[in-house]
Amino acid sequence: MEFLGNIGLGFSVALSFTNIFYCFLGALLGTLVGVIPGLGVLAAISMLFPLTFHLEPTTALIMLAGIWYGTTYGGSTASILLNLPGTPANAVTCLDGFPMARQGRGGVALFMTTVASFFGASFGIILLTLFTPVIAEYALRFGSAEYFALMLMGLVAASTISEGSAIKGLAMMVLGIIIGLVGMDSQTATARFTFGSLGLLEGVSLIALAMGVFGVAEIIMSVRRVKATDIDPDSVRLKAIKPTRDDVRRSWMPMLRGSTMGSFFGTLPGTGPSIAAFLSYAVEKRLSKTPERFGKGAIEGIMAPEAANNSADQTAFIPTLSLGVPGSATMALMLGALMIHGIAPGPTLISDEPELFWGLIMSFWVGNVILLILNIPLIGVWVRMLTIPYNLLYPSVLMFICIGAYTASFSPLNVWMVFAFGALGYAMRIFRFPGAPLLLGFVLGPLMEEHFRRAMLLGRGDFMTFFDRPISAVIMALTGLILLWSVWGSEGVRQRRTDRASSARADQDPTKKSI
Amino acid sequence: MYRFDYTDLAGGMLLFLIGAGVSLVSVGNYPLGTLQRMGPGMFPVILGVVLAALGVSLAVQALRRTGNRPDVRFFSPLFVLGGVMAFALTIVPFGLIPAIVSIVVISSLAELRIRPVSLVLLCIALSLMAPLVFVVGLGLPIPLVRWPF
Numbered sequence: 001m002e003f004l005g006n007i008g009l010g011f012s013v014a015l016s017f018t019n020i021f022y023c024f025l026g027a028l029l030g031t032l033v034g035v036i037p038g039l040g041v042l043a044a045i046s047m048l049f050p051l052t053f054h055l056e057p058t059t060a061l062i063m064l065a066g067i068w069y070g071t072t073y074g075g076s077t078a079s080i081l082l083n084l085p086g087t088p089a090n091a092v093t094c095l096d097g098f099p100m101a102r103q104g105r106g107g108v109a110l111f112m113t114t115v116a117s118f119f120g121a122s123f124g125i126i127l128l129t130l131f132t133p134v135i136a137e138y139a140l141r142f143g144s145a146e147y148f149a150l151m152l153m154g155l156v157a158a159s160t161i162s163e164g165s166a167i168k169g170l171a172m173m174v175l176g177i178i179i180g181l182v183g184m185d186s187q188t189a190t191a192r193f194t195f196g197s198l199g200l201l202e203g204v205s206l207i208a209l210a211m212g213v214f215g216v217a218e219i220i221m222s223v224r225r226v227k228a229t230d231i232d233p234d235s236v237r238l239k240a241i242k243p244t245r246d247d248v249r250r251s252w253m254p255m256l257r258g259s260t261m262g263s264f265f266g267t268l269p270g271t272g273p274s275i276a277a278f279l280s281y282a283v284e285k286r287l288s289k290t291p292e293r294f295g296k297g298a299i300e301g302i303m304a305p306e307a308a309n310n311s312a313d314q315t316a317f318i319p320t321l322s323l324g325v326p327g328s329a330t331m332a333l334m335l336g337a338l339m340i341h342g343i344a345p346g347p348t349l350i351s352d353e354p355e356l357f358w359g360l361i362m363s364f365w366v367g368n369v370i371l372l373i374l375n376i377p378l379i380g381v382w383v384r385m386l387t388i389p390y391n392l393l394y395p396s397v398l399m400f401i402c403i404g405a406y407t408a409s410f411s412p413l414n415v416w417m418v419f420a421f422g423a424l425g426y427a428m429r430i431f432r433f434p435g436a437p438l439l440l441g442f443v444l445g446p447l448m449e450e451h452f453r454r455a456m457l458l459g460r461g462d463f464m465t466f467f468d469r470p471i472s473a474v475i476m477a478l479t480g481l482i483l484l485w486s487v488w489g490s491e492g493v494r495q496r497r498t499d500r501a502s503s504a505r506a507d508q509d510p511t512k513k514s515i
Numbered sequence: 516m517y518r519f520d521y522t523d524l525a526g527g528m529l530l531f532l533i534g535a536g537v538s539l540v541s542v543g544n545y546p547l548g549t550l551q552r553m554g555p556g557m558f559p560v561i562l563g564v565v566l567a568a569l570g571v572s573l574a575v576q577a578l579r580r581t582g583n584r585p586d587v588r589f590f591s592p593l594f595v596l597g598g599v600m601a602f603a604l605t606i607v608p609f610g611l612i613p614a615i616v617s618i619v620v621i622s623s624l625a626e627l628r629i630r631p632v633s634l635v636l637l638c639i640a641l642s643l644m645a646p647l648v649f650v651v652g653l654g655l656p657i658p659l660v661r662w663p664f
Contacts, residue, residue, distance in 0.1 A: 054653055167576070171530050171569040178537055178562050190545055190555040193537075216595060223591045223625045391626050392637055395619040398595065399641055402602040402618055403611075407655050415603035419596055426592050430585050431526035449558045461551030 006358050007129075013359025014366050019062050022055065023363050026063035027370045030070020034087055035078055035382045036393070041071040041087055042439075043218050045333050046210035047397065050404035057341035058356045062363040064337055068330055069121060069313045069364070072273060073371045076113040076306055077382050080106055089273035089309040092281045096294060096301030103297050107241035107379075112299060113306040114375040116255050120307030121368045123259035124266065124314025129361055132350065136322040139347035144455040145466050147346075149475040151448045154325040156479050157269040159437035160486035167487070169437045172428070176441025177448065179204055186450065199413040206336045208414050209442060211401045212421020213428070213435045214329075219394045220426050241379070247299050254284050254300040258307030266312030267319055269327035273312040277305035314364060321349060321357060325444070329436035332443040339443075520582030523573055530570030538563030591625045598622030610661035611650070612642050 013019060026048075033044035045067050052060030075090035080097035093113065100109040142150070159169030182193045183203030194200040243251075258280040265276035284304045285294045294301050317334075319325050324345030326332040335345050343353060350357045375382070405414040428435060459465025467473045541559035548554030598621040606614040616638050623634055649655050 051653070054655075165573075167569055167573050168526075171566060171573065174562055174566045174569065175530075175533065178533075178559065178566065181559055181562075185545075185555040188546075188555050192545060192555055192559065193540070216599065220588070220591045220595045220625075223595065224627065391623065391630070392633065394595075394625075395598070395622045395637060396641055398598055398622050399602075399615055399618050399645065402599060402606075402614070403645060403649055403657075406602075406606055407649065407657065410656075412603045412607055415599065415606065419599045419603060422596055422599060423592070426596075430587055431522060431529070432585075433526065452558065453553045456550060456553060461549060463550075 006354065007362065009354060010358030010360075010362030013058060013355050014062070014363035018056075019059055019359065019363060020366060022059050022063040023066050023367045024370050026066020027070040027073075027367050027374060030067040031074035031371065031374055031382065032385060033067065034071035034074025034076075034090075035385050036388065041068060042210065042329055042333070042435075043215040043397070044071065045330060046207060046215055047400050047404060049207050049210065049333065049337065050408045052337050053340065053408060057338060057343055058359050060337050060341070061334060061356070061360050062367075064334055065317075065360065065364065066367045066370075068334075069310065069367065070371060072309050072313050073114065073117050073375055074382065076117070076302070077110060077379070078386060080109045080113065080302070081383060082386065089277055089312075090306075091274065092277045092305045093302050095281070096296070096298050099295065099297035100299070100302070105297065108243050108247065109299075109302055110379050111241035111376060112243055112247060112251060113302050114372060116251070116258070116303040116306040117310040117375075118368055118372050119255045120259045120262055120310035121314055121364070123307070124263050124311035125361065125364045125368075127263050127311075128314055128317055128364075132318050132322045132357075132361075135318065136347040136350050139323050142347070142471070143469070144451040144458065145469050145472040146475065148448060148451040148455050149466055149472040149479070150323060150325055151444050151451070153475050153479040153482070154269040154319070154327060155437070155440055155444060155448075157482050158327060158440055159434075160482060161269075161271060161275075164432060164434055168431075168433050172433050172435070173437040173441040176438040176443075177445035179209065179438075180442045180445030181449075186446070187453065199411065204442070205405070205408060205414050205417055206333070206340070206443065207408050208405050208417035209421050210333060210439060211405060212418045212423075213425035213438060215397065215401050216418060216422030217425025217429055217435070219398060220422070221429055222390065223394060241376070243299075250299050251303045254280075254304035255307040257283060257287075258304035259311040262308030262311035263315045265308075266315030267327070269319065269325070271312075272316060272328050273309035276308040276312040280304040280308035317361075320345070321360075322347060324349070324447075326440065329439040332440045336443050517582050517584070520577040520580050522582055522585045523577035527570045527572070527574030527577060530573065531567045532570075534563045534565070534567030534570055536563070537566065590627060594625035595622050608661065608663040610658040611646060612659050615642050615645055 014023070029044060029048065030041070033041060045064055048063070048067065052064065055063070071087050072089055075085060075087035076093050076097065079085045079090040079093040080101050083094050083098040085091040085094055097109050097113070100106060155173050156170070159173040160166040180203070182200055183191070184201050185192055191201055261280045261283065262273070262276040265271040265279065266273065281301060281304060284300045285291050288294065288298075288300060290298075316327055316331055319327055320331040320334060324335065324347070326335050338345050338349075343349070343356070401418060402415055405418045406412065408414050425435065428438075455465055456463075459468075465472075466476050538560050541556045541563060545556030545559070546554035547556045547560065550557075598618040601617040601621050602614045605617050619638050619641060620634065623629070623637075646659055650657055650659070
């Protein structure tokens with residue numbers, strides 16, 4: 001009964017006029033950003049992040065979440081019509097989506113991926129509703145040692161698994177934690193790394209960091225590279241979207257398998273929607289009786305990954321909301337939005353802020369229905385969006401970034417920070433250092449330091465405190481395994497083997513398009 | 516193709532310098548405390564050492580493999596970051612609209628060709644849209660135009 005009461009509470013929050021409006025706004029902007037290649041989800045969220053200062057925390061989160069899952073819906077459009085993934089999570093959809101478009105079945109592909117997205121998202125939301133409270137209740141027993149271990153595992157996994165060199169990921173994670181140190185030390189009120197600046201006492205602004213490293217750096221990389229293309233908007237008229245009976249019959253099982261795999265990988269730190277989409281494509285190809293159809297417009301090849309990435313989008317909220325440990329940079333931004341409003345993330349979130357938690361989750365239903373409406377009848381509008389020239393787009397985005405940074409505290413210091421982090425972000429692209437671990441480290445760093453110092457105090461200065469307690473010991477052991485596996489596997493063996501092939505491989509990996 | 520992976524070599528050395536710098540500044544300026552009662556300096560020192568060690572191992576690995584020339588651009592970062600800088604300099608003394616015009620004009624130069632008509636239209640459109648969204652819509656107190664002299 002309590003469960004139904006919570007659902008009812010959630011819907012009463014999610015269905016208020018303001019929340020529906022901001023949910024719509026988030027979904028709309030998310031679709032827009034997803035459709036346009038060269039504008040990533042992190043850039044979009046950080047661009048709109050300053051708005052959340054002026055909103056209620058629940059409304060703010062509803063909007064940010066709408067952008068997040070909206071991009072995955074929209075991202076398939078560019079994949080199918082242009083063979084350019086709108087977001088990295090949609091990269092595999094190109095493999096069979098683009099051939100379908102060339103066979104004149106682009107409309108069917110767009111319609112069916114929207115259905116798969118909705119199916120996957122619904123699957124994810126149901127799991128999220130069922131499991132988050134259970135995990136949070138279990139986590140109430142955790143002390144500082146467990147928290148430190150858990151955050152360390154989340155960070156290490158996210159830095160080493162996702163992409164490229166494990167050492168670079170770990171280094172960026174540490175650098176992020178160091179940037180998070182700037183400002184007043186919460187326990188002794190010592191000013192650290194402020195170099196006498198009063199403005200820096202409050203610390204580095206999350207907004208400026210995210211907008212600089214992801215927004216500005218992304219623009220610098222994309223200028224004179226992203227080209228608007230002309231496609232015939234008539235090819236995706238509403239008439240041309242009706243799937244055949246065979247399409248529907250072939251789609252059920254891939255959708256179900258995709259959603260299951262997506263939900264699983266969504267909850268793990270460092271994996272997320274892109275990996276879920278890739279793996280579910282591989283599984284479909286292996287299970288298929290006719291694997292030769294894959295890559296030539298097989299409908300299973302778009303249904304499974306699109307269901308997988310959308311369910312992963314939703315289940316990514318499980319660790320974020322139940323433990324306060326985000327698994328990806330986007331989830332770190334969501335936590336940041338909570339913390340800016342003074343809400344402490346962690347297992348007490350659900351009992352302390354039931355309106356926020358249940359309202360947010362139920363808003364996912366609202367948002368996904370809005371996306372269904374936005375994507376099916378309005379598909380022609382989105383296709384036209386693809387023809388906006390980048391030379392008009394990027395100065396506008398840059399302007400919004402700067403105004404957003406300025407209005408976050410009405411001080412040009414934040415704009416200067418955007419400048420500095422834009423430069424850092426570009427340098428990181430040159431050195432091929434990943435940005436996501438930096439942001440995760442930055443958000444989790446202060447919490448980690450607090451728990452680390454408290455655990456050491458309680459453990460009388462003995463590091464064994466992390467290994468004496470059973471839960472923390474298991475988590476630390478897992479972290480050690482992840483470290484060993486990734487450092488040994490990626491640097492030692494794989495590197496030497498790919499030495500010879502490295503030049504050939506350099507620019508072909510579609511996932512390399514940064515987040 | 517180079518004999519060593521110079522990109523990673525430079526990146527690793529840079530990380531080493533940052534890590535060493537962070538540790539030295541922390542040791543010099545903030546009390547370390549004991550392991551049981553950590554001062555504000557302990558955590559940064561540990562992090563600095565870890566970062567420096569990661570930098571060294573990246574640099575060492577770079578010596579054992581060949582590398583490609585990194586794709587470094589000069590004009591794109593110059594104009595895009597220049598636009599952000601112009602915004603930071605103009606927003607307080609001159610107000611919102613001059614700041615918008617300066618960031619749009621300067622960052623557009625990164626295209627390395629000037630389209631006067633579309634640039635003027637874009638400036639006008641954004642100068643109308645941004646005040647409408649931020650000042651009228653969200654009610655934020657930003658002066659549109661100011662004259663400091």
